[in-house]
Amino acid sequence: MIELFIDGASAGNPGLSGAGVFVKNGKDSLQYSIELNEMTNHEAEYEALLMGLEKCLPFKDHIISCKTDSQAVFAAVEKRYIKNQKYAHYLPKIILLLDQFDLFFIKWIPSKENAVADKLARQAIYSQKKKS
Known part of the structure; x- marks a missing residue:
């Protein structure tokens, strides 16, 4: 089973944003800190999901267990509907x-259990601030 942890962050609402994607495959892991355009925190969360799904495409024949601390993203995937x-x-x-994955599950987790993805998202913001 592949574990996918995702998080989006914004420095402002809207503001500089980043996505954090942490993929665990047994003892192996991949970490991505992705710089995003200026956007809201919710947009950054959805972008993190898209980036995470793309990073997991090589594992589409595996079970993917996605974890997010965003209730909006969790609900969007579960219901296949976005209210806003x-x-x-x-x-x-x-x-x-x-629809490209054989088995995909998503679970909402508290922020404290999503520390790696959160750190990666914040690193992307920090990286952009350093360039400015």
């Missing part, structure tokens, strides 16, 4: 990627 129309444009992209 401001973010609805993410849904077709999400579904297109989800």
